[in-house]
Amino acid sequence: MLPSEIFQSCIDDAIQRSDELMRSVVRQVIEALEQQAENAGSGRDRQQFSDMSHALRQNEGPLIRAFVERFHQVLDEEIRGQKPLSPSELQLEALSLVDESDLEEGVEVSRLTHMLESEAQWEVRDLGARLDSLRAGEHAAPQSNPLRPEVFSKSLHHALGVVDLDAEERLGLLRAFGKGMSAALKDTYALYNKRLAEMKVEPAQYRQPRRAAARPALGAGDGSTAAAAAPGGAELNLEALQQMLAGRGGMAQVGQAEGFAPSGFGPSSFGPSGFAPSGFGPSVFGQAYGLNPQLRDALDRLLLTDRLGLREVNWRDEPGADAAAVNLIERHRQSLYEVANRPLERLTIDVVSLLFDHILADPKLLPAVKAQLARLQIPVLRLGLRDASLFSSRNHPTRKLLNRVAEYSAGFSSVDEPAAQRFLPFLSRMVEAIVNAEEEDASVFAQQLADLQRHIAESAAAVEQQQADAVDALRRAEFRSLLHGALYRHLHDVFARLHTHPQLREFMLEHWSTVLAESVLRHGEDADVTQTYKQTASDLIWSVQPKTLDADRKALLKLLPILVQRLGQGLDLISLPTDKRQEFMSWLMDAQAQAIRGQGEAQQATSRDDALLLQREWARLLHPQPTANAASAMPEAVVRHEEKLTSGLIEAADVPAESAPPSATAPADSQQGPASAPPGEAALLSPAEVAGLIASLDIGTWVQLQIQGRSARAQLTWRSPQGLFYMFSSKVGGRAHSMTRRALERMAAQGLILPLEAQGLMDRAMQGVAEQLRERQGAEPG
Numbered sequence: 001m002l003p004s005e006i007f008q009s010c011i012d013d014a015i016q017r018s019d020e021l022m023r024s025v026v027r028q029v030i031e032a033l034e035q036q037a038e039n040a041g042s043g044r045d046r047q048q049f050s051d052m053s054h055a056l057r058q059n060e061g062p063l064i065r066a067f068v069e070r071f072h073q074v075l076d077e078e079i080r081g082q083k084p085l086s087p088s089e090l091q092l093e094a095l096s097l098v099d100e101s102d103l104e105e106g107v108e109v110s111r112l113t114h115m116l117e118s119e120a121q122w123e124v125r126d127l128g129a130r131l132d133s134l135r136a137g138e139h140a141a142p143q144s145n146p147l148r149p150e151v152f153s154k155s156l157h158h159a160l161g162v163v164d165l166d167a168e169e170r171l172g173l174l175r176a177f178g179k180g181m182s183a184a185l186k187d188t189y190a191l192y193n194k195r196l197a198e199m200k201v202e203p204a205q206y207r208q209p210r211r212a213a214a215r216p217a218l219g220a221g222d223g224s225t226a227a228a229a230a231p232g233g234a235e236l237n238l239e240a241l242q243q244m245l246a247g248r249g250g251m252a253q254v255g256q257a258e259g260f261a262p263s264g265f266g267p268s269s270f271g272p273s274g275f276a277p278s279g280f281g282p283s284v285f286g287q288a289y290g291l292n293p294q295l296r297d298a299l300d301r302l303l304l305t306d307r308l309g310l311r312e313v314n315w316r317d318e319p320g321a322d323a324a325a326v327n328l329i330e331r332h333r334q335s336l337y338e339v340a341n342r343p344l345e346r347l348t349i350d351v352v353s354l355l356f357d358h359i360l361a362d363p364k365l366l367p368a369v370k371a372q373l374a375r376l377q378i379p380v381l382r383l384g385l386r387d388a389s390l391f392s393s394r395n396h397p398t399r400k401l402l403n404r405v406a407e408y409s410a411g412f413s414s415v416d417e418p419a420a421q422r423f424l425p426f427l428s429r430m431v432e433a434i435v436n437a438e439e440e441d442a443s444v445f446a447q448q449l450a451d452l453q454r455h456i457a458e459s460a461a462a463v464e465q466q467q468a469d470a471v472d473a474l475r476r477a478e479f480r481s482l483l484h485g486a487l488y489r490h491l492h493d494v495f496a497r498l499h500t501h502p503q504l505r506e507f508m509l510e511h512w513s514t515v516l517a518e519s520v521l522r523h524g525e526d527a528d529v530t531q532t533y534k535q536t537a538s539d540l541i542w543s544v545q546p547k548t549l550d551a552d553r554k555a556l557l558k559l560l561p562i563l564v565q566r567l568g569q570g571l572d573l574i575s576l577p578t579d580k581r582q583e584f585m586s587w588l589m590d591a592q593a594q595a596i597r598g599q600g601e602a603q604q605a606t607s608r609d610d611a612l613l614l615q616r617e618w619a620r621l622l623h624p625q626p627t628a629n630a631a632s633a634m635p636e637a638v639v640r641h642e643e644k645l646t647s648g649l650i651e652a653a654d655v656p657a658e659s660a661p662p663s664a665t666a667p668a669d670s671q672q673g674p675a676s677a678p679p680g681e682a683a684l685l686s687p688a689e690v691a692g693l694i695a696s697l698d699i700g701t702w703v704q705l706q707i708q709g710r711s712a713r714a715q716l717t718w719r720s721p722q723g724l725f726y727m728f729s730s731k732v733g734g735r736a737h738s739m740t741r742r743a744l745e746r747m748a749a750q751g752l753i754l755p756l757e758a759q760g761l762m763d764r765a766m767q768g769v770a771e772q773l774r775e776r777q778g779a780e781p782g
Helices: 003-039 043-058 060-080 100-119 121-135 149-162 167-198 224-229 239-245 293-307 333-339 343-360 367-374 377-386 397-409 418-436 443-466 468-496 502-523 528-543 550-573 578-597 601-605 608-619 628-632 641-647 687-695 741-750 761-779
Strands: 215-217 255-257 702-707 710-719 725-730 736-740 753-755
Touching: 003 043, 003 060, 003 121, 003 149, 003 167, 043 060, 043 167, 060 149, 100 149, 100 167, 121 167, 121 761, 149 167, 293 333, 293 377, 333 343, 343 367, 343 377, 343 761, 367 397, 367 418, 377 418, 397 418, 397 443, 397 761, 418 443, 443 468, 443 710, 468 502, 468 641, 468 725, 468 736, 502 528, 502 550, 502 578, 528 550, 528 578, 550 578, 687 741, 702 725, 725 741, 736 741, 741 753
Parallel strands: 215 255
Antiparallel strands: 702 710, 702 753, 710 725, 725 736
């Protein structure tokens, strides 16, 4: 069968299966909604899920037909070469130029596409590469995958338009269909890859040229080691591959084979399960043996051509320039194989070559960035031949360096952007330093990683300076929030041991602790005004105790005007609303009147011993002893109105409550508690996933933000010292988006903020290598 016929049969099969695919997904979604209705915790949620499932059942036929028709139409446009919607057209720059309905559709399609891609990233990539090999031939440039998730998400979004739902129900339905379609597409892509592999259709960017003469290769072996490296099934297991690359498997004798022989192992010391029961010893390569002189000389010659500028790549080269993305190791594979004496040397050459195949084909990198990373092939190979931990450790400096470069440059869409123009010359100098380094160990990459972190920090500091007013406001808010949280917890523990007025306790916990925190922030802990507010608290406690002596009554009457004045000044400091102030003052006057008479509620409220204890505690109130709970608690943000305006702060309450994460950690005595979801909506991410996502955000990380229905790329440029506030700078006009930790948690749980590099570049490439090894091992005869 001709390649064009195989390609067309794949497309025809996708069209034919679209009805069955959509019908299966619709039924799964209906069942899921009915199950959610049964388990709903409120009548409103139960009714909402029931309405959605009922609407789907009524419109099942039209919805499936709409999907099939739209899928056929979009697929036909893809095949005919009409311009598809590019990812950049889903960004704020383009969305802001269209009407509201197009904007909403673009955002929703983008969300759906992300959900579908996240479930089947490598299946999609391999299928696209295989279809490229059928469409493009041996030397043509890669084309868009006509069966990519975006095509399905467009069709699905269009089809859901036949169901009459309100905005909230529509959003819930989109998410439900996204989850159902993700699982179905993952299986569909895996099936197509399997069929094409059986027909000997190789992924275009991985295809290795066949040579007439047999080349030296790794021994065929029994395949048990390769099987352990990448076990069957949909999930990938990199551990065994990493262990092999660390030299922990039995090495085979050199054999003869044609083409690529990734397994390359003879009899293995692994047990029946694929692993030696006694565990693994140290690497047998790079430690027990040195790099053989012939292979060293070959690598040095290749490196020298780069040092002399014979293969120099300028960072402004056009994307189509030949030098921009050449796999140098693959080009010289035969000559390197001829001087590689050991099986693991050949395996390392193959794996590093495959790694750079994936890196140089990565769609998230600018061609200019790829051109620079391509120059690192020989240094990385030379290091990998000496240091097997490059493959076995995610914390290896080389992997961390390449991941950080990709993460920091992920938001660049053009070399003409100011940020790209600052970074790319730095990247060129960094690569030059690695290429010219005489050292051959990981210290070279560790040093450049440190330099890269400094460059990123300096760039972030420049943005921080531009946003100095906002940063200063958030620093003050964080200090106030932390101090208020400590005071609150300390007072809560103190009042828990006492019998006192509930109104007084609430006032002290909620308001007067805030007054003290604000006074320390503005005037300092030892300032007279701060000491006055501390004394006011003691006087307030004493003022509501029953007075049985004439001297005490006279002292209280004399104190009252001063006490009221100080209370007013303190409450002015925190801008306490008038209604709350009047409510407390009204209660206070009644309590003090009873105290003067020595009777009533005050008689039972606070004993003299309790009052003395409280007064002693106030003396050390600003120096509370930390507790285990306090150390782990994330306090509520206490932000003044003017600080919010200055910083453009987004708080949790500002994030639409479509779904929400429970906070990973929250004070046990917090009055507000973690940001929570309405009972009918489930968060896209679990609390643990939200915490992991936030922990992964380093300064310089690019994210996709969805704010007020608009999508924009933004970079994390500042994080407050205690992690209570975050600031992202948008590409559009340098705009800053500041938010509290709670708001960030809620947005992450809803999928409103997503890292552009959810998985590191080297991790993606390593995963792709493992998949290639597994696939090729399965295709080898016998």
